[in-house]
């Protein structure tokens with residue numbers, strides 16, 4: 001079969017992939033190819049991001065405040081070299097976006113109009129730049145074209161390819177055309193994985209296309225993953241999927257419990273309703289455990305001006321609220337039921353391990369954006385870190401890949417491997433009887449989404465879910481059936497969700513302490529004596545997941561924690577009141 005040859009292959013065309021492709025071209029790579037299983041410009045979380053761009057501005061902001069806050073919210077899990085690189089470069093990326101046509105919100109004097117939303121307090125104000133969300137990817141697709149990057153839409157990549165006789169390098173990828181089902185083989189001296197996160201197709205807006213494909217194909221090829229125990233939490237209206245928490249927090253919405261009581265100060269005394277996601281999410285869960293549910297978002301402080309700002313910054317969500325009858329004639333419903341959602345690692349959390357040049361463990365394989373382990377952020381994507389990190393890491397990966405191809409040997413791909421992967425890929429299409437992908441997706445969600453698994457964790461419950469997910473992996477995934485290329489995509493995504501569920505549960509079981517969003521009822525202490533470690537996951541010869549611990553090199557980093565054990569602040573509030581949902585209870 002013919003190979004589609006380029007110098008650099010970029011897999012996934014969200015903000016990270018577009019920046020990678022543009023910068024690779026700008027740095028001298030001749031043939032850059034961008035492939036996406038959707039349509040670049042209309043696919044990926046980047047298309048639907050709510051327009052919050054957390055950007056450090058050198059002439060306006062206090063560097064130490066931003067750096068230390070990022071590490072504090074990251075609970076010292078950050079690769080602090082990455083945090084510095086990100087802060088150093090993010091404003092340059094914002095200026096480029098501005099020059100390419102993205103309009104950041106400005107006041108009448110033309111000064112950037114920045115919002116004090118999530119993670120901002122009176123003592124430590126941190127401001128977010130805002131842009132009209134849907135505009136970002138229109139601008140990026142146009143710019144990618146302007147730089148003569150070739151785009152192939154509707155191609156799903158399923159496997160990375162090694163050169164013959166060398167499992168330590170990657171020089172290609174295998175996938176299939178989503179319209180015809182034809183297999184496609186790509187050959188390139190460098191491959192950049194920017195295929196996004198694992199969102200477990202959760203009840204949250206516009207992320208059901210990111211199903212951990214990058215994580216699973218990277219893992220299989222021999223790359224390592226980190227931070228998989230740290231899940232990203234998002235909050236949404238219960239009736240339908242919504243987005244834009246940073247804006248709503250910034251303009252004064254607040255959470256109340258079923259008794260109408262505001263409660264967030266109890267769980268986060270400094271930030272209260274401006275808290276970052278993992279504390280908002282834990283606060284919700286604890287109120288429910290205490291019998292104070294359901295949770296509402298209270299909009300009673302909203303004025304006409306607030307609603308105008310809401311409409312300008314979150315046009316899609318505003319329209320949804322109007323259609324639901326929640327907004328009418330300049331009036332907004334006082335309280336709307338709200339809930340937390342497990343979003344895997346959209347925006348922050350686990351993924352491919354990279355150094356500050358976006359190199360993975362494999363020669364020729366780079367990664368950026370949500371496909372990575374979010375090294376700049378650590379435990380929590382400090383406020384709206386995600387799009388900004390996609391731009392900085394995307395740019396770095398493109399530049400580094402362009403540098404690497406100049407001395408990369410051009411080797412033949414391993415044909416035996418290609419045959420094996422093609423056979424594996426087509427298997428669901430050949431099966432006469434089998435299991436529907438949706439059944440597998442639903443089962444994964446049942447095993448991961450209950451609050452007693454992803455918010456308040458305990459060994460018994462995590463192990464129970466892990467046993468069930470391994471059974472799903474061994475007994476059900478091999479029976480997945482596909483009728484056509486669309487179903488083949490669904491089947492592959494479902495299988496990847498099972499694998500990522502296993503990665504999450506194994507990492508969450510391994511970390512025997514509490515830290516940020518990793519809240520262990522059975523290990524309530526933040527243990528800075530024993531657990532300032534990264535958990536690294538790899539795939540062994542037989543496909544088994546192997547985990548190792550690596551000390552975080554804090555002696556070489558500027559921000560240093562106290563080496564002690566303290567009760568996690570949420571566990572402190574809940575002391576003696578846990579014990580929710582154990583399988584044996």
Ligand SMILES: Cc1cc2nc3c(=O)[nH]c(=O)nc-3n(C[C@H](O)[C@H](O)[C@H](O)COP(=O)(O)OP(=O)(O)OC[C@H]3O[C@@H](n4cnc5c(N)ncnc54)[C@H](O)[C@@H]3O)c2cc1C
Nearest residue numbers: 012014015016037044045046050052157196369370386387
């Ligand atoms: C609703 C919502 C609102 C958000 N709001 C904000 C915000 O306001 N500010 C902020 O900073 N962050 C926000 N985030 C997070 C942010 O959108 C993401 O972190 C960021 O867009 C990640 O960019 P990315 O390029 O790494 O991945 P994505 O934009 O997700 O792009 C990944 C691309 O890879 C493609 N792909 C996936 N698998 C394959 C495959 N197998 N083969 C080929 N292509 C593949 C997908 O189709 C997609 O186009 C939000 C997220 C969501 C879901």
